Amino acid sequence: MKFYTGRAVDARRYVEADSFGADDYYLGEGSGVADRYVVSGRRVAKASAMDAEMYERWVGGFDVTTGEAKGRLRKEGVKFVEVAVNGPKSWSLAAAAHPDVSVAYDVAQRRAAEQILSWVGENATTRVGPLGRQVQVPVEELEAAVVAHRTSRAGDPHWHLHLQVNARVWAQGRWRGLHTVGFRESIAAINGIGHAAVMTDPGFRSALVAHGYHVDPVSGEIVELEAYGEAFSARSKQIGHNMDRYETQWRGEHPGEEPGPRLRQVWDRRAWADERPDKVVPTSGAALEEHWCNELAELGFRPPRHRVELLRPWPGMLDRDALAAEGLCRLGARRSAWSRADARGEAEQLIVESGLVVDASVRAELAEDLTARIVAGSVPLVGREDVPVDVRSLTSPRVVAVERHLVRRFAGRADEPGRRVDLRQARRAIAGLGRDQIAAVEHLAGSEQLVVIEGAAGAGKTAALAAARRIQRLQGREMVVVSPTLKGAKVAAGQVGTSAYSVAWLLRQYGFRWDDHGHWERVESSPHRAARLQRGDLLVVDEAGMLDQDSAVALVKIADLTGARLALVGDRHQLPAVGRGGVLDLACRYAGGHVDLDGVRRFADPEYARISLAMRAGKRSEAVFDRLMARGEIVVHASEVEQIAALADIAATAGDEEVAVVADTRDQVARINGLAHRERIAVLDPSGRFMTRSGERIEVGDRVATRRNDPDADVANRETWTVRQADRDGVVLHGGAGRRRVSWDYAREHLDLAYATTAYGVQGETVSVAHVAVGTHTTASSAYVGMTRGRDRNVAHLVADSIEDARRQWVEVFDRDRADLGPAHAAQRAAEDIERYGSVGPRRRAGRHIVRQDRGRRAADVLGLDRPTSSTPSPGPSIGF
DSSP states (O other): OEEEOSOHHHHHHHHHTTSOTTOTTSSOTTSOSEEEEEEETTEEEEEEEEOHHHHHHHHHTBOTTTOOBOSSOOTTSOOEEEEEEOOOHHHHHHHHHOHHHHHHHHHHHHHHHHHHHHHHHHHOEEEESSTTSOEEEEOSBEEEEEEEEEEOTTSSEEEEEEEEEESEEEETTEEEEBOHHHHHHTHHHHHHHHHHHHHTOHHHHHHHHHTTOOBOTTTOOBTTTGGGHHHHHHHHHHHHHHHHHHHHHHHHHSTTOOOOHHHHHHHHHHHHHHHOTTSOOOOSHHHHHHHHHHHHHHTTOOOOSSOOOOOOOOGGGSOHHHHHHHHHHHHHHHOSOBOHHHHHHHHHHHHHHHTOOOOHHHHHHHHHHHHHHHHHHSEESSSOSOOOTTSOOEEOHHHHHHHHHHHHHHHHHHHSOOOOOOGGGOTTTTTTOOHHHHHHHHHHTSOOSEEEEEEOTTSOHHHHHHHHHHHHHHTTOOEEEEESSHHHHHHHHHHHTSOEEEHHHHHHHTTEEEOTTOOEEEOOOOOOGGGOOOTTOEEEETTGGGOOHHHHHHHHHHHHHHTOEEEEEEOTTSOOOSSSOOHHHHHHHHOSEEEEEOOOOSOSOHHHHHHHHHHHHTOSHHHHHHHHHHTTOEEEESSHHHHHHHHHHHHHTOTTSOEEEEOSSHHHHHHHHHHHHHHTGGGSEEEEEEEOTTSOEEEETOEEEEOSOBTTTTBOTTOEEEEEEEETTEEEEEETTEEEEEOHHHHHHHEEEOSSBOHHHHTTOOEEEEEEEOOTTOOHHHHHHHTTSEEEEEEEEEEOSSHHHHHHHHHHHHTOOOOOOOHHHHHHHHHHHHHHHOOBOOOOSOOSSOOOOOOSSOHHHHTTTTSOOOSSOOOOOOOOO
């Protein structure tokens, strides 16, 4: 999802930059730039196509026919919200190979866009009323633009639509601003509807089976074409990197200007020629289609010869209660709370996986019914009926039961008497530690059953652990250290001086088994001797802020069974769990031994240590920004492509210096990695070059990351290495852990370039210098983690029109913390969101131009909003561990 805030005149260029210049199906001279839709309630009506001038007016917030402004317009405000309607690469390859599939795919994507708009029209809101007493009211009319492309910016087949919802909407007799926060939080429903609409489209699926294609119901990939997408993606990435380099150079020579469509076409041809000097650059859509078919043939693809049967169940064959129960379980496995929009997204995914292929109206009825059943099976976290569709105010009995169980076990451990150890006989073990660290060691080496050690980045938590381990040994007791990630465990092992393991490994040793859908069981097992704990031993969870609640319950169970003491070490202000977290928060309430390390020892500059603590607390963000700016630790770039290029240059020229480059998204990371690789080609060894499934070229000398745990090769997810050798037996890697060899299958599937990484890739690490991309996806915790990795220097890179704009973005980042900290915290957040953004008021009359047509029951009936709710969750079932 993208929020476009730029100038209206640049909007067309923004869209054009996403497509290859030779794609003359759309955006051609004199043709319509976009199709315009008018939406009121569930009804979607296609209006006239917009040429370039009309499109600019539309983006700017003006009526395209009269030219009148839609209310009071803000220059710096959001102009439109965009989502992409697309699918797996194999769908586009099938469309490129078969004209009838192309037509069916075009139609299916259009239908998907209209179904998304129908849901948005029914659920979008705007805010009205005086400041502090605003309520959300349903939008009565909104407009959308749809721009269609058949290529990626690098010229490979990529059927996709830009679906843009204008931020000016009609409600209660005037034009107002779309509630963009609610739109953003509804992304699960929007994605689910779009994907299900195409996957279940009878025309599209019939066209595929007519050519002998099978579709995987989970991934959506066309089985016969999936493997061929790799080659197209690889070339696409390289061409894209070339175009990034051209644009960066041009912007440096033309500050303050924007490249036009003709210049981008020149870059297209140049990038294509640089990457494929033996191929003619396609200059038209027809030439592109011919090229794609030839490419597939050269890769060895031969279309299936026989039509296959489209096996599909009828809606009446589905067990709706069982599907809803599965949806509830899957939602609870991923998060503590969900919204009705999240429930709709899960319902759509369940329909896709069932193999259903039906008309849109049938699928919509089924999706609404499954959504209503999921909502009915959920536990409300707030006791009111006017909750917006996007507010996560629902949970499940099991999620509530897990947290309550965890609270009981923590409270029970805190009630058991314990004492701190006398350190007078262990002076050598604590030599060099600060007073707060010594206090932490006293608790860790004592007899308290629940200990929590918190501290800012660089506060010396691992030094305290290392001292406690030595004292434990002197006492004849063991310390077992685990971390939520295997990489974290390896880092802890090196710093603490003991063996460390992943949480998953320890749980497996004690028989715990579960899947990604939240299904749990425990089997008989015989733990490895390294996992065996005895009474008085200390089980330490490092980076405990990343621990999810289900794993925490299992760890407490292990400690109960073995008589081991339990210690949680981490920082609530760093990256949270992927899923239901808040374990450290709960433990802090009940721990008999709780130490907050208040000193910061990592940074060479004492002033930066104080600045880092302000970032950790999220206080005085404007003052922090101004001080970092004055210190030269904030860099403002005019465009994202210049930001990416600057970070790539830093990563490529780092040499032996310890430098971390941190970006928000995997897409940004891939772009930085690709450009850095290109800049380092002169010092790499191409004789060992190989291609990964994701399309990256890796050569001997490249910096890479292993992206999957492999105990046989002794590598962990997110560990970084340098490629030393590539031979017929595999790829040899060298890193801080020594020398490793991985198989060719592993290398192609699970190696990524690693000149840059996300914040999750660097948590727990310390380097000399860190450079951090800060943008719309950055949260407070990820910014804090990135900006505290460097001992000597930490630099933030933002894209902004001015220093004032950069300061505003920085403040927004440190106000943006959506970590999942359990259902109790989710209830508080839901209440705060309703208070901050307003509850939902009743729907008034239909829009100005379209009379809404209700279909069946009201949405309130379908989604179960008319049933009474309670502010007190039911106790739910027991955990059964």
